[in-house]
Amino acid sequence: MARADPPPPPPAAFERRVLRSAAEHHYLRVRLELPDGGARPSAAQFKQLVVTALRELHGEVGAALPVDVLTYEEKTLSAILRVTSSGLVKLWSALTLLGFYQNRRCAFRVLQTSPFLLALSGNSRELVLD
C-alpha cells in the first residue's frame, strides 16, 4: 500500500534574517520645533526644509543625498526620515545646524535613530512606568 505524500511543511511562523553587511538605510525619527502661532509646514514644505538644510551645510552634493520622508504628522510636526547609511552623518548634522524656517526660529530634535524601521515603533524613553 502506497503511502500518501507527506503534507507540505507548515509555513514558518517567523523568519530569522541575519544582516552581515552594514545596513543599507538608516531611519530617523525627528520632531520640528517651531514657535507657537506660526504657519506649520505641509509635507512637501517639510521635505523642502530638509533639503534646504542639507544644501546649506553640504552644498549640492548634500542636497543630492537620497532622503525620504516616510511619515509626517502635521499636528505634532514629527516625521520619520529614511537616508542611505553613508549620508546619515550629513543629514543629522544638517538638521542640527538648521536654525530658521521662513525667517522664524526653529529647531530639529532627533528623537531616535536606527538601521531598522521597526525599532522606531516604540520609544523606551517615553514609557510610563508605575
Add this chain to the structure above:
Amino acid sequence: MVRFKNRYVLCEVVSEDPRCRQCIEDRAVGLAVREAIARAHGDYGLACCSVSFTVKYLNAYTGTVLLRCRKDFYRLLCSALPFVRQLESRNQRYPCFFNTLHVGGTIRTCQKFLIQYNRRQLLTLLQNCTNEEERRSIRQSVLSCSLTEEQSQSGDEEDDDDTETD
C-alpha cells in the same frame, strides 16, 4: 614634532578666449575655486578646504595653477574643481575651466611633473605643426629648454640631469 601634510593640486586653466590670460591672478583664481567648493560642498566643505588653502604658484602665460590644501580634504577640492566655470577680475568675466594635471604631496614632485609634462607637450606640438617655420621654432625651444634646465637645476636635480640632456 609632526608636520601638517598637504596635497598640491596642479591644474591648467583652459579658455577659448585669449583675453582670459590677463584675468589669471592669485585672488581671482582663489575666489573662483572657493566659490565652486562652496556651491558643491556647502559651508562644511568650504571650511574644511579653507584650512590651509592657498594658490601657491601661478603662471598666467601658460595658465598653470598650483593649489594647496590639507591632505584630508583634497578630495573635496578635486571634486569641486570641474565646477569652476569662469574667472572674474576687474569686473570682467571670462568662461574657462580647470583641467587637473597632477596631485602631489610636495611642490617638488609637482614641479618635476610639470617639467616633464611641458616637454611632452612640446613633442606633440612638433608632431602636429604644419609648416617649416613652426617646426624650426619648436625645435629651437625643445633644445633651449633642455639646455637651460641643465644650467639652472644643476644643484637641485642632479639625478635627473644626465637623462634629460641627451
